[in-house]
Amino acid sequence: MNTVLLTLLAVVTVAVVRQRSLFGVVVLTIIYSFLMASVLIVLDAVDVAMTEASVGAGISTVILLATLHLIKTTEMRPVRPRLLPLFVAAGTGAVLVWGTLVLPPFGTSDAIIHQHVVPRYIADTIKETNVPNVVTSVLADYRGYDTLGETTVIFTAGMGVMLLLRRGRHRGSADREKTSK
Amino acid sequence: MSLNLILRVGTKLILPFILLFALYVQFHGDFGPGGGFQAGVITAGMVILVAITFGLEAAQRIAPRGLVERMVPIGVLIYAGTGVIGLLLGKNYLDYSVLAHEAAHGRELGIFLIETGVLVTVSGTMTSVFYAFVERGR
Numbered sequence: 001m002n003t004v005l006l007t008l009l010a011v012v013t014v015a016v017v018r019q020r021s022l023f024g025v026v027v028l029t030i031i032y033s034f035l036m037a038s039v040l041i042v043l044d045a046v047d048v049a050m051t052e053a054s055v056g057a058g059i060s061t062v063i064l065l066a067t068l069h070l071i072k073t074t075e076m077r078p079v080r081p082r083l084l085p086l087f088v089a090a091g092t093g094a095v096l097v098w099g100t101l102v103l104p105p106f107g108t109s110d111a112i113i114h115q116h117v118v119p120r121y122i123a124d125t126i127k128e129t130n131v132p133n134v135v136t137s138v139l140a141d142y143r144g145y146d147t148l149g150e151t152t153v154i155f156t157a158g159m160g161v162m163l164l165l166r167r168g169r170h171r172g173s174a175d176r177e178k179t180s181k
Numbered sequence: 182m183s184l185n186l187i188l189r190v191g192t193k194l195i196l197p198f199i200l201l202f203a204l205y206v207q208f209h210g211d212f213g214p215g216g217g218f219q220a221g222v223i224t225a226g227m228v229i230l231v232a233i234t235f236g237l238e239a240a241q242r243i244a245p246r247g248l249v250e251r252m253v254p255i256g257v258l259i260y261a262g263t264g265v266i267g268l269l270l271g272k273n274y275l276d277y278s279v280l281a282h283e284a285a286h287g288r289e290l291g292i293f294l295i296e297t298g299v300l301v302t303v304s305g306t307m308t309s310v311f312y313a314f315v316e317r318g319r
Binding site for chain 1: 206210211212213214215216218219222223225226229233250253254256257260261264275277284285286288289291292295296298299302303305306307309310311313314315316317318
C-alpha cells in the first residue's frame with residue numbers, strides 16, 4: 001500500500017515537472033494532494049489528511065486557478081539547460097535521505113519522540129480537558145500558544161494578499177475628493 | 182445551458198450538506214478528526230462553490246466582502262481574548278481552567294472558544310483571498 005502510494009507520488013511529481021501547461025500542473029497538484037491525503041490516512045493522521053484534502057486539493061486549487069486567470073497559462077521553455085539547480089536539488093535530496101538513515105525505524109512506538117510528553121497527554125487528556133481527541137486537546141490547550149501563532153500567521157497572510165491584490169479603493173476615493181475640491 | 186442547469190441544481194442541492202458537514206467538523210472536532218481550521222476551509226469552499234456556479238454577486242449576497250474581511254481579525258481577537266480572560270482572573274495567558282468552576286470543564290469550554298476563533302479567521306481569510314483574486318481579474 002505504502003509502496004503504491006509513494007510510487008504514484010513520485011510519478012505525479014515527475015509529471016508536474018515535465019508538464020508545460022500550467023492548467024495541467026494545477027490538475028496534477030490536485031492528484032498529488034489527494035495521494036498525500038491517502039498517505040496521511042495510512043499513517044493514521046486523519047486530522048492532517050482532512051486538512052491536506054480540503055486545503056491542498058480544495059482551496060489551493062481554486063486560488064491557483066484564480067491566479068492562472070490573471071497570468072499567462074503556459075510556462076516558457078528554459079533558454080538553456082540549467083545544470084546547477086539540478087545539482088542543488090539532487091544534493092538536497094541526498095542530504096535528506098542521508099538524514100533519514102539515523103531516524104528510528106518506521107512505526108516504532110519506543111522512538112524518542114514518543115517518550116517525552118506524549119504518554120502524559122494521551123493518559124490525561126480526558127481527565128484534564130474532557131476532550132477525547134488528543135489532537136484537538138494538544139493543538140488547542142497544551143500547545144495553545146503555537147495555534148495562536150498559526151492563527152496569527154493566517155491573519156497576516158490574508159492581510160498581505162488583500163493589501164497586494166485589492167485595488168486602492170481608499171486612495172481612489174481620496175483622489176476623487178481632491179479633484180472635486 | 183443544460184449543463185449549467187445541472188450544475189445549478191446540483192450546487193443548490195449540495196450546499197446545505199456542505200455547511201452541515203463544516204459544522205459537524207467544527208463541533209465534533211473534540212471527539213473525531215477535525216476542528217476550526219478544517220471547518221473554516223470547508224465553509225470557505227461552500228462560498229467559493231456558490232461564486233463559481235452562480236457568480237460573484239450571489240456569493241457576496243451570502244457572505245458580503247465587508248463581513249468576511251472583518252472576520253479575519255475578529256477570529257484572532259476571539260482567540261487572544263480567551264487567553265486574556267485567564268490572565269485577568271489570575272492565571273497564565275491561555276489557561277482556560279478559570280472559565281468554569283471545574284478546571285476540566287473550563288478547559289473544554291476554552292478549546293471550544295478558541296476553535297471558534299480559528300474557524301472565523303480561517304473562513305474569513307480564505308474567502309477574502311478568493312474575493313481579492315477574482316475582483317483583480319475583472
